[in-house]
Every structure is written in structure tokens, then in C-alpha cells.
Amino acid sequence: METKLTWPSQRSTTPEGVYGVLRAAILDGTLPPGGQLREVQIAEDLGISRSPLREALPRLEEEGLVVKVPFRGRFVAKVDxxxxxxxxxxxxxxxxxxxxxxxxxxxxxxxxxxxxxxxxxxxxxxxxxxxxxxxxxxxxxxxxxxxxxxxxxxxxxxxxxxxxxxxxxxxxxxxxxxxxxxxxxxxxxxxxxxxxxxxxxxxxxxxxxxxxxxxx
Structure with a gap:
């Protein structure tokens, strides 16, 4: 992932907070369509464990903002x-x-x-x-x-x-x-x-x- 994620002014390391940061990054283009979401890199950028991240990512999948590709990982969804x-x-x-x-x-x-x-x-x-x-x-x-x-x-x-x-x-x-x-x-x-x-x-x-x- 080329762009380093950062917290907004109010930091929350809960799954809800991580979800909010990732969702905003997808919608404002920080995380571009088709970009791979690498758990290790995201956790390192945000200074969190992978546990809240693993709870946040399925919510983004449910919203259709993230897609999971078998054997490859998760990616920001693309627009058709x-x-x-x-x-x-x-x-x-x-x-x-x-x-x-x-x-x-x-x-x-x-x-x-x-x-x-x-x-x-x-x-x-x-x-x-x-x-x-x-x-x-x-x-x-x-x-x-x-x-x-x-x-x-x-x-x-x-x-x-x-x-x-x-x-x-x-x-x-x-x-x-x-x-x-x-x-x-x-x-x-x-x-x-x-x-x-x-x-x-x-x-x-x-x-x-x-x-x-x-x-x-």
C-alpha cells in the first residue's frame, strides 16, 4: 500500500474507529479503487493490533467497499x-x-x-x-x-x-x-x-x- 494511513484528530483503536478510518480513506480516495489492503501494513501504519482490523474489514465488505479475492486478499472495490x-x-x-x-x-x-x-x-x-x-x-x-x-x-x-x-x-x-x-x-x-x-x-x-x- 503506497499511502500511509493516519488517524484523524480523535484516535480510536476500537474496531469501530478502525472501520471509520478505512471507510473515510476509501471514500476520499486515499485508498484507491483496486488497491490491495494489506493487514500487516495497515496495522503498522495505524499502530494497532490486527484484531480490530479483522473486525472492521468484513463490515467494509458488507458495504461493498471492499472485495475479498480467494488466495489473494482484500482489495478496494472498483466501479463499473x-x-x-x-x-x-x-x-x-x-x-x-x-x-x-x-x-x-x-x-x-x-x-x-x-x-x-x-x-x-x-x-x-x-x-x-x-x-x-x-x-x-x-x-x-x-x-x-x-x-x-x-x-x-x-x-x-x-x-x-x-x-x-x-x-x-x-x-x-x-x-x-x-x-x-x-x-x-x-x-x-x-x-x-x-x-x-x-x-x-x-x-x-x-x-x-x-x-x-x-x-x-
Whole structure:
């Protein structure tokens, strides 16, 4: 592993703390896609035993951020651009429908949750915190599926979320300013609170990069 891992300002050598450090390093690009995770090197970098590391790594596998290859070890998962573009095409069709079904809840009882997630996106931008921005980004879009009342839509989102997280890790690093991410989602949030499904559909189409929409 070429990059030396270090602890954030608050050090925690528990499995939870080690998981957090590795997860952040994957999402912010410190540990690049396809890179091998060598337990001995990581433990040496972080000054820990391998025990908490061995508890943390399976959690990253469950999230789809790490893959285990028999007889070779663990590697940071890679993004399949074609798969992401296929998901984008489906989302352009299904997400406006999910949003339309969820508008009543998000404009009513669940409005505080939508506003809270927007606060998280803006705060992540202020702190230039890529992992936090990615998490809030996914929570934002997940709201439409979660409150759609449609179990099939919820299941689809759950199956996409992990792979989208990997894509967003690269996507968010491409922004010169994470405030642009927050602003894009603020527009979607404002339209959702107005309940204008046609504007939401148009804004969502602008939200996705052209290459993703056409699978190139």
C-alpha cells in the first residue's frame, strides 16, 4: 500500500474507529479503487493490533467497499461505469415516480428529515468532508424511495446504494467545491417541497452527467 494511513484528530483503536478510518480513506480516495489492503501494513501504519482490523474489514465488505479475492486478499472495490450508467437510466425513469409518491410525506410529517439532510450536505461542504457529503447525498435520494410507500422501489434503492456509494466517491472528488453538490440538491429539495413533479423530473435530468445518462 503506497499511502500511509493516519488517524484523524480523535484516535480510536476500537474496531469501530478502525472501520471509520478505512471507510473515510476509501471514500476520499486515499485508498484507491483496486488497491490491495494489506493487514500487516495497515496495522503498522495505524499502530494497532490486527484484531480490530479483522473486525472492521468484513463490515467494509458488507458495504461493498471492499472485495475479498480467494488466495489473494482484500482489495478496494472498483466501479463499473456501465453498471452505473444503466442505473442512472433507470433512476431517470423511476426516481420522479418515487418522488411523486413521497411528496406528501416530505412536505408534511417527514419535512424535518429532508431539511436535516440538507443541513448535513451543507455542513459537509463547509468542512470539505467527502465521506459525509456522500452519505448525505445518498440519504437525500433514498428519502424518495423510502417514503414512496412502494416496497419494490425501496428494494431497488437498497440494491443500488452500495454501488452508487463507490461511484460517488470518485464523483465528489471531481468537484472543485463540495458546495456545488449541496446547491444541486438544494434545488431538488426546494422543488420537492413545492410538489412540482414536472420541474423535479427536469432538474433530476440535469442532475445526472450526460455520460451516465447515455452509458458512455
Amino acid at each position: 461505469p456501465r453498471e452505473i450508467s444503466d442505473m442512472a437510466a433507470l433512476r431517470l425513469l423511476l426516481e420522479p415516480y418515487a418522488a411523486q409518491l413521497s411528496f406528501e410525506a416530505l412536505r408534511g410529517q417527514q419535512r424535518p428529515m429532508l431539511l436535516q439532510i440538507m443541513e448535513q450536505l451543507h455542513r459537509a461542504a463547509d468542512e470539505n468532508d467527502i465521506p459525509a457529503s456522500i452519505d448525505a447525498h445518498l440519504r437525500f435520494h433514498g428519502l424518495f424511495y423510502d417514503f414512496s410507500g412502494n416496497d419494490v422501489l425501496r428494494s431497488l434503492w437498497n440494491s443500488w446504494e452500495t454501488r452508487l456509494r463507490l461511484y460517488l466517491a470518485a464523483d465528489h472528488r471531481a468537484y472543485e467545491d463540495l458546495h456545488d453538490v449541496a446547491v444541486e440538491h438544494q434545488r431538488l429539495a426546494d422543488i420537492a417541497l413545492e410538489g412540482d413533479i414536472d420541474r423535479f423530473r427536469d432538474e433530476l435530468a440535469n442532475h445526472f452527467p450526460l455520460a451516465l445518462r447515455h452509458g458512455t
